Amino acid sequence: MRIAVILKAVPDLVEEMELTSDGTDLDREYLKFVTNEWDEQALEEALLLKDSDGAEVVAVGMADDPDIEQALYSAVAKGADRAVTIAGATGVDTRSRAAAVAAWLKDNPADLVLSGVQAPDDLDGQLPAALGAALGLPHVSVVVSVALDGAAAIVRQEFSGGRAADLNVTLPAVLGIQVARQAPRYAPVTRVRQVMQSTTIDEASVAVDEAAAGIRVRRMYPPEKTTHAEMIDGSPAEVAARIVELLRSRSLVKG
Amino acid sequence: MSGNVLVLAEQSDGQVSDATYELLGKGRELATAWGGTLEVATFGPTDVSGQLGIADAVVRVDHPALASYTADAYEQVLLQLLTERAPRLLLLSNDTVGLDLGTALAVSWDASQVAYVMALAVDGDTPVATAQILGGKILAEVEITAPRGICTVIGGSFPLAAGKGDGTPEIVTAAAPGGLDAPRISLRAIVEPDTSDVDITAADLLVSAGRGVGSKDDLEVVQELADALGAPLSASRPVIDAGWMPKTRQVGKSGLKVKPKAYLSFGISGAPEHLEGMRDAELIIACNTDANAPIFDVAHYGTTVDLFDLVPAIVEEIGG
Numbered sequence: 001m002r003i004a005v006i007l008k009a010v011p012d013l014v015e016e017m018e019l020t021s022d023g024t025d026l027d028r029e030y031l032k033f034v035t036n037e038w039d040e041q042a043l044e045e046a047l048l049l050k051d052s053d054g055a056e057v058v059a060v061g062m063a064d065d066p067d068i069e070q071a072l073y074s075a076v077a078k079g080a081d082r083a084v085t086i087a088g089a090t091g092v093d094t095r096s097r098a099a100a101v102a103a104w105l106k107d108n109p110a111d112l113v114l115s116g117v118q119a120p121d122d123l124d125g126q127l128p129a130a131l132g133a134a135l136g137l138p139h140v141s142v143v144v145s146v147a148l149d150g151a152a153a154i155v156r157q158e159f160s161g162g163r164a165a166d167l168n169v170t171l172p173a174v175l176g177i178q179v180a181r182q183a184p185r186y187a188p189v190t191r192v193r194q195v196m197q198s199t200t201i202d203e204a205s206v207a208v209d210e211a212a213a214g215i216r217v218r219r220m221y222p223p224e225k226t227t228h229a230e231m232i233d234g235s236p237a238e239v240a241a242r243i244v245e246l247l248r249s250r251s252l253v254k255g
Numbered sequence: 256m257s258g259n260v261l262v263l264a265e266q267s268d269g270q271v272s273d274a275t276y277e278l279l280g281k282g283r284e285l286a287t288a289w290g291g292t293l294e295v296a297t298f299g300p301t302d303v304s305g306q307l308g309i310a311d312a313v314v315r316v317d318h319p320a321l322a323s324y325t326a327d328a329y330e331q332v333l334l335q336l337l338t339e340r341a342p343r344l345l346l347l348s349n350d351t352v353g354l355d356l357g358t359a360l361a362v363s364w365d366a367s368q369v370a371y372v373m374a375l376a377v378d379g380d381t382p383v384a385t386a387q388i389l390g391g392k393i394l395a396e397v398e399i400t401a402p403r404g405i406c407t408v409i410g411g412s413f414p415l416a417a418g419k420g421d422g423t424p425e426i427v428t429a430a431a432p433g434g435l436d437a438p439r440i441s442l443r444a445i446v447e448p449d450t451s452d453v454d455i456t457a458a459d460l461l462v463s464a465g466r467g468v469g470s471k472d473d474l475e476v477v478q479e480l481a482d483a484l485g486a487p488l489s490a491s492r493p494v495i496d497a498g499w500m501p502k503t504r505q506v507g508k509s510g511l512k513v514k515p516k517a518y519l520s521f522g523i524s525g526a527p528e529h530l531e532g533m534r535d536a537e538l539i540i541a542c543n544t545d546a547n548a549p550i551f552d553v554a555h556y557g558t559t560v561d562l563f564d565l566v567p568a569i570v571e572e573i574g575g
């Protein structure tokens with residue numbers, strides 16, 4: 001059983017988002033990057049399957065992603081067996097990434113491909129579905145648990161309102177993970193450092209056709225603040241008093 | 256180039272979903288602007304065409320593999336319909352179905368997709384979509400220049416009344432593709448939502464906690480406020496995923512939609528998936544130390560005071 005986990009470096013949403021001067025893209029030079037939080041969930045689910053059923057877990061990143069080596073070393077420190085970067089696709093867009101990963105997977109097949117259900121910057125759609133279609137494999141998104149059962153996976157897919165479906169999915173398959181069955185494990189910094197000394201990240205390169213994007217960003221902008229909240233200033237006690245007054249005026253506080 | 260718009264109808268228990276009506280209303284507007292038709296696809300044994308009077312045509316496909324939703328079967332059928340009916344634009348809701356199918360069909364139908372759409376208009380021949388990305392911190396206005404487009408639309412973006420109509424659409428029954436006889440995904444069981452806990456959708460007042468609370472132990476601080484106000488505690492998804500609170504308390508796209516008289520949020524950033532579940536609350540008061548947090552764009556009142564200073568102060572104010 002081989003499980004490939006596809007990781008993406010995405011802008012840290014805690015930071016302010018800087019735009020390029022023409023306003024059509026993020027200015028990535030000054031942004032801080034982190035691993036997509038849902039990809040971290042996908043990695044954890046893969047490691048849980050390795051723990052329970054035995055599997056080779058391969059962590060895969062795009063060579064051009066900022067700080068991706070760090071994410072891959074961390075994945076190995078948590079228990080991935082190897083790490084690979086794929087060169088050849090430069091975009092942050094889902095379609096070119098999916099084409100590159102699909103090309104790599106054709107030569108390096110996996111029984112299960114896991115990735116996050118979405119990424120914060122995947123404007124042109126989500127990777128798991130794109131990969132499934134590109135590889136002609138069954139795929140399921142918004143997955144909240146995975147179990148292996150011979151040549152199939154038993155997968156729980158979540159819908160809105162707390163409804164879910166348990167599915168049999170024939171392997172090989174691609175799954176978009178919403179959340180792992182337990183919180184992602186932690187790799188101590190010392191362990192990550194050790195891994196950096198002892199592990200080599202494989203470097204793969206693929207050729208993908210430069211497909212026409214078919215979409216053109218006219219502009220990016222922060223949401224207009226026309227409907228912005230009225231900000232309550234003052235000390236915690238003053239702010240608290242105002243909030244309680246707002247609730248009292250609607251009879252939502254007893255007494 | 257056709258000016259037709261195709262919408263996938265989602266239904267549960269024989270009722271067409273609100274999200275579908277939103278898409279139909281917008282689809283009607285675009286098809287009319289292009290002089291095209293609005294078509295709606297509905298799969299499975301239940302005939303909901305009577306609820307789809309806004310459309311010009313209802314395309315029905317049935318097969319045992321369509322008795323309940325699976326990505327595999329729906330994708331095959333939709334791809335066949337897209338190829339046969341060649342619309343300019345496919346509209347899907349950005350829910351589980353849209354996350355499953357949108358980008359897969361973009362690849363297999365060779366179309367261009369814009370995800371997380373919250374506004375959509377036409378500029379001449381070209382659809383122009385506004386997408387909400389980066390957790391709601393950035394909007395992207397995007398032209399679909401390709402001849403075939405797919406938009407996956409965030410729930411609550413368009414008025415649903417515009418999607419209801421009393422016309423009599425042409426009913427087209429299409430054959431199911433052969434691939435459905437050997438499904439690669441099959442349903443084992445439907446898991447119904449847990450209803451044993453308090454119903455947060457019935458509360459007048461909700462105190463809601465986000466990842467900013469930091470840990471299960473610190474949740475206690477916010478719980479005290481909820482107790483003091485006699486309100487149930489609800490939460491954003493990461494709080495639930497971390498196991499600090501049960502799923503029954505989750506507000507948002509994959510949780511519950513709430514509409515209390517007041518919604519007090521602490522340490523919630525206001526990602527689109529969260530806003531989908533609470534933006535219709537009558538009064539929203541948000542506490543977040545990041546003045547740029549998107550929650551402040553839907554809140555009526557806001558504060559950047561640290562929640563660990565503010566929450567005890569509110570408890571004291573109520574007690575006093």
Ligand SMILES: Cc1cc2nc3c(=O)[nH]c(=O)nc-3n(C[C@H](O)[C@H](O)[C@H](O)COP(=O)(O)OP(=O)(O)OC[C@H]3O[C@@H](n4cnc5c(N)ncnc54)[C@H](O)[C@@H]3O)c2cc1C
Nearest residue numbers: 465466467491492507508509510522523524529543544562
């Ligand atoms: C398919 C899908 C479905 C989803 N469904 C849902 C859903 O139903 N509901 C949902 O909520 N999410 C949902 N999400 C997740 C969503 O995208 C966000 O990740 C989530 O809403 C973020 O939760 P949060 O605001 O609590 O955390 P964060 O975005 O991490 O925000 C924490 C906030 O706390 C603030 N903060 C930190 N410390 C303090 C302090 N001391 N005082 C005050 N403020 C502080 C920070 O400034 C930050 O803004 C879904 C995602 C996907 C992909």
